[in-house]
Amino acid sequence: MITLFDLKKGDTATVVHIDADTELRDRLFSFGVRSGAVLSVQEVSLTRQTVKAKVGASMIALRGSEARSIRVIAS
Amino acid sequence: MRSYKIVMVGQPNVGKSMLVNALSNSRFKIGNFSGVTVDKAQSSTIHNATNLCFMDLPGTYALTNYSQEERITNEFINEYEYDLILNVVDSTNLERNLLLTAQLLEKNRNMILVLNMDDEAEKEGINIDANLLSRTLGVPCVKVSSTTKEGVTQLLDTIIHICESPKPTYKLVYSNTVEQEISKIIAVLKNKGFKDNLDHRTLAIALLKENPDVFKRLHSHPIWLELSQVVQKSLEHLYIHYNTKIVRDIFAEEVGAFAKGTATGVTKTVHGKHATASPQSITSRIDALLIQKIVGLPIFLFLMWGLFQLTFRLGQIPMDGIEYVFATLANYTKDTLGDNQFSSLLADGIITGVGAVIMFLPNILILFLGIALLETTGYMARVAFLLDGFFNRFGLHGKSFIPLVTGFGCSVPAYMSARTLKNDRDRLLTMFIIGFMSCGAKLPIYVLFAGALFGVEHAGNALFGIYILGVVFGLVSAKILKIFVFKGKDEPFVMEMPKYRLPSLKLVWHMVTLKGIMYIKKAGTFILLASILVWFASNYPNQPKLEASYNTQIEAAQTVEEQDRLSQEYEEARLSNSYLGTLGKVTTPLFAPLGFDWKLTVSIFTGLAAKEVVVATMGVLYTLGSDVDESNDKLLSAVSENVPPAVMVSFILFVMIYLPCMSAIAVFTKEAGGYKYVFYLFVFTSVAAWLVSFVGYNLARLLI
Numbered sequence: 001m002i003t004l005f006d007l008k009k010g011d012t013a014t015v016v017h018i019d020a021d022t023e024l025r026d027r028l029f030s031f032g033v034r035s036g037a038v039l040s041v042q043e044v045s046l047t048r049q050t051v052k053a054k055v056g057a058s059m060i061a062l063r064g065s066e067a068r069s070i071r072v073i074a075s
Numbered sequence: 076m077r078s079y080k081i082v083m084v085g086q087p088n089v090g091k092s093m094l095v096n097a098l099s100n101s102r103f104k105i106g107n108f109s110g111v112t113v114d115k116a117q118s119s120t121i122h123n124a125t126n127l128c129f130m131d132l133p134g135t136y137a138l139t140n141y142s143q144e145e146r147i148t149n150e151f152i153n154e155y156e157y158d159l160i161l162n163v164v165d166s167t168n169l170e171r172n173l174l175l176t177a178q179l180l181e182k183n184r185n186m187i188l189v190l191n192m193d194d195e196a197e198k199e200g201i202n203i204d205a206n207l208l209s210r211t212l213g214v215p216c217v218k219v220s221s222t223t224k225e226g227v228t229q230l231l232d233t234i235i236h237i238c239e240s241p242k243p244t245y246k247l248v249y250s251n252t253v254e255q256e257i258s259k260i261i262a263v264l265k266n267k268g269f270k271d272n273l274d275h276r277t278l279a280i281a282l283l284k285e286n287p288d289v290f291k292r293l294h295s296h297p298i299w300l301e302l303s304q305v306v307q308k309s310l311e312h313l314y315i316h317y318n319t320k321i322v323r324d325i326f327a328e329e330v331g332a333f334a335k336g337t338a339t340g341v342t343k344t345v346h347g348k349h350a351t352a353s354p355q356s357i358t359s360r361i362d363a364l365l366i367q368k369i370v371g372l373p374i375f376l377f378l379m380w381g382l383f384q385l386t387f388r389l390g391q392i393p394m395d396g397i398e399y400v401f402a403t404l405a406n407y408t409k410d411t412l413g414d415n416q417f418s419s420l421l422a423d424g425i426i427t428g429v430g431a432v433i434m435f436l437p438n439i440l441i442l443f444l445g446i447a448l449l450e451t452t453g454y455m456a457r458v459a460f461l462l463d464g465f466f467n468r469f470g471l472h473g474k475s476f477i478p479l480v481t482g483f484g485c486s487v488p489a490y491m492s493a494r495t496l497k498n499d500r501d502r503l504l505t506m507f508i509i510g511f512m513s514c515g516a517k518l519p520i521y522v523l524f525a526g527a528l529f530g531v532e533h534a535g536n537a538l539f540g541i542y543i544l545g546v547v548f549g550l551v552s553a554k555i556l557k558i559f560v561f562k563g564k565d566e567p568f569v570m571e572m573p574k575y576r577l578p579s580l581k582l583v584w585h586m587v588t589l590k591g592i593m594y595i596k597k598a599g600t601f602i603l604l605a606s607i608l609v610w611f612a613s614n615y616p617n618q619p620k621l622e623a624s625y626n627t628q629i630e631a632a633q634t635v636e637e638q639d640r641l642s643q644e645y646e647e648a649r650l651s652n653s654y655l656g657t658l659g660k661v662t663t664p665l666f667a668p669l670g671f672d673w674k675l676t677v678s679i680f681t682g683l684a685a686k687e688v689v690v691a692t693m694g695v696l697y698t699l700g701s702d703v704d705e706s707n708d709k710l711l712s713a714v715s716e717n718v719p720p721a722v723m724v725s726f727i728l729f730v731m732i733y734l735p736c737m738s739a740i741a742v743f744t745k746e747a748g749g750y751k752y753v754f755y756l757f758v759f760t761s762v763a764a765w766l767v768s769f770v771g772y773n774l775a776r777l778l779i
Contacts, residue, residue, distance in 0.1 A: 056170050062569050
């Protein structure tokens, strides 16, 4: 199973499951990141420490470790 | 007159503060980065003979209790008295905004939904049917644009109308599955005739959400026997249907579906000629360059470097003029009033002291202009994105950048903006190293010493170097503190990247002038007092014997040079016996290993009042009694003559690290949450400053 972290710039994928504690899950949820949401990766920093993704009409930035907790299927 | 209290609630970057501006014409600090409005801010207006008081709550994505903003907002909504919730939403991002709206609906208060930034939505080809949305939510929805002020009057009318209407009961409708279980529980409560201050539906939802308070309350009630079985069954149904046993997730899923369904139902998107020019696509294109993995960071560093160059070079032009004006004023005062104690107080104490402060106003205004632009354009969030990978290595957070860079302006707002960090450890760690980011008030000291050390033409580069060095020390300290003091799990890094916006000139002008006024106020009150105190401490106690003995000697002197030499000698002797000289001399042994003489030691002490006073003190200490006619660069040359280069290095380092000023310490205490942290800060900064200066001093002595 791949995660958001494994996606390349320009890839689009659908969230399958979020593997995180309540705090991170709530936070992701408030940005619209939940099962079934479609994410597209817009930029990845040089050392892949941060990822910028578009979800719905918002653009969010996450840390690599957080991106790893979002399991996706590429679409 | 009728009076209503309205609380404004909305997610960050929805233009809430801008809307208050449009509604009430009052001034609010607004920015594009999450959480600039940290404290609730108030303003009021009169519309149709009704007084409307707006309370602007911090922007928050959800009513959870993780960050301080969320806690403040949640507490306010639940506990305070008000007449109306004004839920401000970004029309271009309705679905996500409705997640918060759903939580607000559950509060059952009078509410209006404001579809803000309607003009922007139109540009993006988004058309929201406000009437349909009103009917769906049961809440009046009004389209507004804060920038063009369209819909503002209609909104004010609606506000008054709703405030005068009875309290409604909104219904957040869940999916059929959940609604079925809710009605089963309601049936039990109804059949048993259960009475509570909460209505049956709210109780049923609370039970399904496994709300511990409600469980506890109903547990001791006879109804519990029957009720618990029904709730148990209902939950089991939900578990099977949603394929999870986490109720939180089930309801999150429900709210998500509600937001999505509602947003899709009321929005018509027109893809047309505007699509490529929409703010959204412009933002993506700018981001493609500004946060690009290879060029993003160099661009950022270049912008920062440019800002510091501008601060110094452009700021230099009016500085010379201001210095000239104050020197002339001081001379004129002495000429007019004659040489006496009062004229000395005015000219040497007040005018010189305040002049030294005002002189640096141009630098500070330029620096704050830069920071205001970073904030209002939305670039600040990109910087956090670019830097998190780097900062995280030092135990900091990408968001730490905001307070840290604000620290370059002033530590006071920097400590306050550290609230965007919701994890207490991350916040405290950031606050401990904010002092390393040299504030605007330290700039005069650096300008003076960098000018004396490297000459005015290289001072810009030297200044940049000094700031960078402070950052390096800060990061190293952060790492050390993270390893030994602030151990533990990192705060999740999930952050919105707001759309780029052209800064509103009015807003930037307001932010910069506000900083300027604050600086001048500080100069006019605190620093003025400190200047008088320093003047007093350096002129008293009276030393008639010394004066008499020198007066005889000076009268007896044969040449003018001899007279000058003697009067100079007298000034020094008098100063070193003054209160200030005594304080300096008593504590000098502490600072001797750093190369400080008593004058520098005294300046360090007065710097605790405000960093601006350091230069003012040196102005008094180094130039008293010297030729007053020599106006420009007087202090610079006096410092160059009296302070060896290695000591300048040591002094710069000490100033860079030691305790911030009293007002900053006061804010730090409040934000850190206890006096013990001030003690830690004192010990930490003093020890670090002393050690670094000691090393710097000895290295400089070897090299120079």
